[in-house]
Amino acid sequence: MGSLQSTLIQLLQGFKFTFGIFFFTLIFSIPLGLLVSKGRMSKIKIVSLIFQLYISILRGTPLMLQLLLVYFGPYYIFGVNLGSIQLGPFNYRFIATIVAFSLNYAAYFAEIFRGGIQSMSKGQYEAATVLGFSKMQTYFKIILPQVVKRVLPSVSNEIITLVKDTSLAQVLSVTEMFTKASAAASAQVSVIPFIVAGAFYYVTNLIIEQILNRVEKSMSYYS
Amino acid sequence: MPETKRDVVLEINKVYKSFDDLEVLKGITMEVKRGEVVAVIGPSGGGKSTLLRCATTLEKVDAGKIVIGGDVLCEDGVYCDKKLEKQIRSKFGLVFQNFNLFPHFSVRRNITEALIHVHKKSKEESEIICSQLLAKMDLTEKADAYPCNLSGGQQQRVSIARALATNPEIIFFDEPTSALDPELTKGVLNVIKELAKEKMTMVIVTHEMSFARDVADRIIFMDGGVIVEEGPAYELVTNPKQERTKAFLAGY
Ligand SMILES: Nc1ncnc2c1ncn2[C@@H]1O[C@H](COP(=O)(O)OP(=O)(O)OP(=O)(O)O)[C@@H](O)[C@H]1O
Ligand SMILES: [Mg+2]
Numbered sequence: 477m478g479s480l481q482s483t484l485i486q487l488l489q490g491f492k493f494t495f496g497i498f499f500f501t502l503i504f505s506i507p508l509g510l511l512v513s514k515g516r517m518s519k520i521k522i523v524s525l526i527f528q529l530y531i532s533i534l535r536g537t538p539l540m541l542q543l544l545l546v547y548f549g550p551y552y553i554f555g556v557n558l559g560s561i562q563l564g565p566f567n568y569r570f571i572a573t574i575v576a577f578s579l580n581y582a583a584y585f586a587e588i589f590r591g592g593i594q595s596m597s598k599g600q601y602e603a604a605t606v607l608g609f610s611k612m613q614t615y616f617k618i619i620l621p622q623v624v625k626r627v628l629p630s631v632s633n634e635i636i637t638l639v640k641d642t643s644l645a646q647v648l649s650v651t652e653m654f655t656k657a658s659a660a661a662s663a664q665v666s667v668i669p670f671i672v673a674g675a676f677y678y679v680t681n682l683i684i685e686q687i688l689n690r691v692e693k694s695m696s697y698y699s
Numbered sequence: 700m701p702e703t704k705r706d707v708v709l710e711i712n713k714v715y716k717s718f719d720d721l722e723v724l725k726g727i728t729m730e731v732k733r734g735e736v737v738a739v740i741g742p743s744g745g746g747k748s749t750l751l752r753c754a755t756t757l758e759k760v761d762a763g764k765i766v767i768g769g770d771v772l773c774e775d776g777v778y779c780d781k782k783l784e785k786q787i788r789s790k791f792g793l794v795f796q797n798f799n800l801f802p803h804f805s806v807r808r809n810i811t812e813a814l815i816h817v818h819k820k821s822k823e824e825s826e827i828i829c830s831q832l833l834a835k836m837d838l839t840e841k842a843d844a845y846p847c848n849l850s851g852g853q854q855q856r857v858s859i860a861r862a863l864a865t866n867p868e869i870i871f872f873d874e875p876t877s878a879l880d881p882e883l884t885k886g887v888l889n890v891i892k893e894l895a896k897e898k899m900t901m902v903i904v905t906h907e908m909s910f911a912r913d914v915a916d917r918i919i920f921m922d923g924g925v926i927v928e929e930g931p932a933y934e935l936v937t938n939p940k941q942e943r944t945k946a947f948l949a950g951y
Contacts, residue, residue: 599799602757606793607861608785608817617812621803698802698845 509585792862852883
């Protein structure tokens with residue numbers, strides 16, 4: 477009983493980081509994804525190609541490899557040692573994790589947003605134009621709200637995947653929940669910590685699913 | 700009817716427009732006077748929509764002049780600045796074949812959004828304008844409905860209300876009933892008839908020949924990027940002069 481309690485406490489400590497990775501990745505990757513999708517749709521060929529390449533590489537290589545590259549790259553390639561960086565409570569490991577996750581997820585979000593934006597009919601832009609709306613007004617009042625509704629199911633998918641992907645931060649020894657569970661499992665010679673961690677991930681996603689369902693429902697008043 | 704000198708709301712002069720190698724408008728010249736209803740007819744691909752899209756800033760002409768409500772939109776193919784363009788956009792309305800209502804806005808908001816955020820009218824004033832227009836369109840009880848819950852005819856009437864809301868000097872219609880079932884076209888045509896009675900200036904691209912004959916003052920027959928023939932509506936339909944016009948009308 478005592479060991480279960482201590483397992484729970486350890487996992488909860490790890491969960492802070494798990495949630496941190498999840499939260500900051502979303503905060504950064506969604507706007508970044510919007511920008512990348514804009515670049516990908518640029519009429520300037522070379523710009524569009526660069527962003528296409530970005531998306532293709534980040535989606536086509538393992539996230540774990542990207543984590544290692546972001547973490548070790550500055551030192552191994554440029555000889556710059558960032559190891560001692562500390563932003564408030566966040567050390568370099570954590571920051572590198574957020575950077576790698578955000579870059580990676582931005583690539584996925586970018587393609588989802590591009591699909592959503594390109595699925596909008598030309599008529600919506602034209603109606604807005606002749607009514608006198610500015611480009612900004614058209615984008616934020618007419619286009620974006622409809623795009624959000626269209627991409628929500630795909631974005632939800634990514635969000636749920638992200639919760640589970642946070643466990644990859646283990647390769648950088650970030651003390652997130654999965655790292656803690658592995659440590660506890662080998663110390664106790666037991667699978668219980670893994671099962672408890674699994675339950676944590678599952679419940680987290682259950683809650684997220686409920687929230688996303690609610691958001692989806694709030695936009696179902698039109699089709 | 701005593702013909703007084705009415706001012707010209709729309710002037711199109713020697714307008715040319717190509718898409719890549721395809722020349723679609725080959726020197727179109729026309730005028731629409733205040734209070735006049737002009738129908739544009741002609742076979743598919745003749746350039747009717749393109750003409751309307753050029754007049755409503757959705758396409759840029761290659762050469763020629765367009766004047767709307769006294770403001771020069773373009774001359775010799777050179778366009779005015781953005782500020783004037785915006786002012787010009789407030790002088791006309793456009794009704795699309797497939798409505799293009801904003802699906803995420805209620806009927807009321809479809810109509811008031813531009814009033815509030817483009818024309819900077821108060822919410823109260825905008826809603827009064829909206830209610831009056833909806834009453835006119837016989838859609839008062841649909842103010843809070845969303846476009847997806849309306850019939851095609853109702854949606855098109857909302858889009859007419861939306862175009863009217865900003866009190867434009869001229870309204871363009873591009874085949875306003877072509878996307879509608881026959882039994883729904885009547886309501887939309889009646890609304891346009893009403894507007895004609897009120898001396899709303901309108902340019903209507905249509906395939907509804909009897910409607911054009913009865914409601915328009917003047918008909919323009921376009922084919923192959925040129926105006927082949929134009930004249931008083933009844934006369935043009937019943938007694939066309941050009942062979943191409945005769946052949947086209949014979950199909951109706
Ligand atoms: N954006 C565009 N790019 C290339 N070609 C175009 C474009 N828009 C129109 N066209 C071409 O221009 C020609 C005239 O088209 P337009 O739509 O103006 O004809 P229309 O008279 O309105 O025909 P309909 O009665 O079928 O609506 C057609 O050959 C069409 O294919
Ligand atoms: Mg057309």
